[in-house]
Amino acid sequence: MEKNNLKALFGLKVHINQYLLSIIIVGCTALLCSPLSNIQSYHIVSFILLFVVSIMATIMSVGPVLLMSTLSALVWNFMFIPPRLTFHIEKPEDILMFGMFFIIAFVNGVLTTRVRKQERLAREREERTNALFVLTKKLSDSYGIVDVISVATKEIEITFSLNPVFILVEHGGSLNSSYRLQKSDTLESNENDIAEWALNNSHCAGRYTNTFVNEANTFYPLLGTRVNTGVVVVKHNGSFSGDRKIFWDTFLTQISSALEREFLGEIAQRAWLLDESDRLFKTLFNSISHELRIPVATILGAADTLLSLPSPEKVQPELYREIFTASIRLNRLIENLLNMSRLESGRISTRLLWCDVNDLVSKIREDLNEELELFTFNVSIQEDMPLVKIDFGLIEQVLYNLIYNSCEYTPLSSKIWLSIYYDNGYLVIKIEDSGPGFPESAIENVFNKFFKVDGLKSGGLGLGLSITKGFVEAHQGTIVLENRKEGGAAFTIKIPSETPSEFPDLKT
Structure with a gap:
């Protein structure tokens, strides 16, 4: 052109x-x-x-x-x-x-x-x-700083036949070379100083200017209405003059505005993340403090009673039971925090072995025996159920969390159902209860960390369902929550699992 x-x-x-x-x-x-x-x-x-x-x-x-x-x-x-x-x-x-x-x-x-x-x-x-x-138009359609620089570089090359190098400011206000897209173009240390000067003084420098005239490159600051976003470095054979100078300045103004938009967007995003982190910290701190206080207070109270009573033999079994129950609750809290830490760090790995689902159900009955005594717990397992290849410990934790939640939120003496069957290469586990169910607006969020449904009694940290989903997905499976038409909630788990068809004797 x-x-x-x-x-x-x-x-x-x-x-x-x-x-x-x-x-x-x-x-x-x-x-x-x-x-x-x-x-x-x-x-x-x-x-x-x-x-x-x-x-x-x-x-x-x-x-x-x-x-x-x-x-x-x-x-x-x-x-x-x-x-x-x-x-x-x-x-x-x-x-x-x-x-x-x-x-x-x-x-x-x-x-x-x-x-x-x-x-x-x-x-x-x-x-x-x-x-x-x-x-x-291209700048308005671009998303992110790197995308803006890519568009600006291409348009400058097409319009002015120049190869620009963009150097943007980092969080501390100094120039950051990580945004140089042209790997073959590098600046000397003195040129970095000139770029800093151009940015700090909001004035172009280098060749065809009044400052640093002996330099081979020309340094143009990218000036925004609120923040200066960086410097663009070009090497051309003649100075801009007249209409061409105005055109070049207008070009840089559009690029500066787009970069400023992205800069301010990042600042707003960081502020939002800091605010969310602070809110999450307060929520987590309050929840952990509350959850720790209850079992610790129970243990301290029971221990104090045991020490203060002259003849504690009559109440010892009950106090020991309270200490044991509080210890289990405290251990469950610590386990949830550790499991969430493992999920967040990606250190969860499945150890798949052939397992009998009857052993899985027996273990759950044993661990939740005290809680399930207050409910009608119906178990349905497919006849001739084959062995399935799963991580026994992780799936046990999944069932424990789901059934424990049903016990927490379901009215006493009501029914809880556990169904297990094999269907077209998938192990299907379904847990249903007769509780209040979930609000429709909350169903899509129940598997998020620290999420609690408004209006329901608040217990725990809101990590159980999130951990459950993580363990299921570690098996390449899925978990779906639905409300039952008759009332209550239904969790359906589908896990791809081999069946030992080549070993007919391997049946439960």
Whole structure:
């Protein structure tokens, strides 16, 4: 689009060629018109020469057109106006005709050239406007700092034929070289200092400027309305001037605005994350404090009673039971925190072994015996259920969490169902209860960390279901929550599992 550099390099040669061409064209036209040199036809030659000057004015610059106008008038006078082969003109009307010819040719050439210039300027303005529109649209569609830099680099290369290097500020306010996308372009230490100077002083530096004029590169600060986002470094063969300088500044302004938008977005995101982290810390701290206080207080109270009673034999079993129950609750809390830590760090690995689901159910009954005594616990296992390949410990923890939750939120003496069967390569486990179920708005969030349903009695940290989902997904399985039509909640787990079909004797 921009041809100023080309004109600066080859403009002189182009102009010389046009001057020579104008002389040749006038000479050729005069030779072609020589048959019309008789007395009656020399006026026709003037119109032919005017026509040629008008045509050439549409493709030549002002100087060659003026030369052609002058030469045309002189050639017409010398070769065609009587007396021929002399610059003397006898008739007054021919003198007037000669003067009018010269003026008309001159004015026509100048006006035609001016029209061409206006047309060229209008075309350049249109191209620049279109380039700015394309840049603005692509920047508005870009997401993230790297994407903005990629778009800006490509558009500068297309529009200005330059290879820019972007250096952006980091959180501390100093320049950060990690945003240089061109690996082959590196800056020297003194150039980094110049970039810092340009950023701090909000003024361009380097070649074709008033500061650091001996440098090979030019440093332009990216100035925003609120923050200066960095510096763009370019190496070009000529300085920007006039409309091109305004166009370049406008280009950089659009890029600076896009970068500032991303910078402020990152700042807002960091502020939001800090606020969320602080809120999460307070929530977690309060929950852990509450959950720890209850079992610790129970243990302390029971121990104090045992120490203070003169004859504690009668109440010892009950106090020991309270200590044991509180210890289990405390251990469960610690286990949940450790399991969540393992899930967050990605250190969960499954140890898949052939397991009997009856052993799994027996272990759950044993661990939750005290809780399940208060409910009707119905277990349904598929007949001829094959062995399944699972991590026994993880799936046991999954069932423990789900059934324990049902015991926590289901009315006493109500029913809890556990169904296990094998279906098309999947181990399917379904836990249902007769509790209040979940609000529809909460179903999609129940597996999130620290999530608790409003209106339900609050116990635990809100980690159980999140851990359950993590353990199921560690088996490449899925867990789905639905509300039962009859009331209550239903959790359905599907885990891909092999079946020992090649070993018919391996049946439960």
